[in-house]
Amino acid sequence: MKKNFFLFILIGFFLSSCSVKTNEGLYNLTAKEWYKQIIKDLQDKDLEKADEHYNGMASEHVSNPLLETTLIILAQAHIDEEEYQLAEFYLDEYNKKFGSSRNADYIRYLKIKAKFDAFGVPNRNQALMLESQKEISNFLKDYPDTEFNPLVQTMLTKFNLAVFYLNDTIKDLYYRTGRTQSAEIYEQKLRKSEFYKQSIIKPELPWYRSIFEKF
Known part of the structure; x- marks a missing residue:
């Protein structure tokens, strides 16, 4: 009886640990899976989750090409929500990771546009x-x-x-x-x-x- 009781407690503790781990957030996803999740967050109008999942994507896939598209999408999403400082953060991140002479004027333009949109x-x-x-x-x-x-x-x-x-x-x-x-x-x-x-x-x-x- 005692043996079964301790076994029950052990199983309960294990399940509880798994549950906590599951609720901690997403991890070990492919870049494409992260990207799909961020798009879903944006469709759900949950920018906070999208920011959180970008951090996961960026930490697991430091230089993946999908990050380039993701950064521009997130910058535009924050501009649309009038969150201009966060938009500038993503544009600065884009510039650090993917900036080149080919797109430098585009990034500078987007930063100016963010300030222009902020002026009311x-x-x-x-x-x-x-x-x-x-x-x-x-x-x-x-x-x-x-x-x-x-x-x-x-x-x-x-x-x-x-x-x-x-x-x-x-x-x-x-x-x-x-x-x-x-x-x-x-x-x-x-x-x-x-x-x-x-x-x-x-x-x-x-x-x-x-x-x-x-x-």
Whole structure:
């Protein structure tokens, strides 16, 4: 009786151990199996699981060609979900593993696009706007003949317009608060802009934002 009792406990412990091991996650999969699992995670809209399974894939298959496609897919998935820092992480990973002169402009373009998509409200993200302007200028100098030139030029124009609008808003704020000298500094900045004295339709904020976000 005692023998059967201890045997029962031993079997129970073994099954419990197996269950814990099974629930720890996937491992020892082929690159193709990892890839299919990540695609399934994305179809299920579970980006957290997709990130977790990418880590498993990358650790078990360090330089497998399927990683190249997987990194781009994950970067785009995070851009679609407005998770731009994670998107940049995957693009940086892609650049480290698969970057070459053949696709360098494409990766730089995707990183700029991620920043552009992250820019939403016209009187926020001043640092993001200025950083993006600089990145785009450097991109156009480094790749003057890139096929992405028209797209990046459009982004640059929109960033320039956003900076102009922000400076104009700050100038008006200084005038309203009696800080004339500061307002004149911003007036000079506006005069140097390509948009100065042009008829521009200012972006409108939804009413529930405008209450809190107007200067």
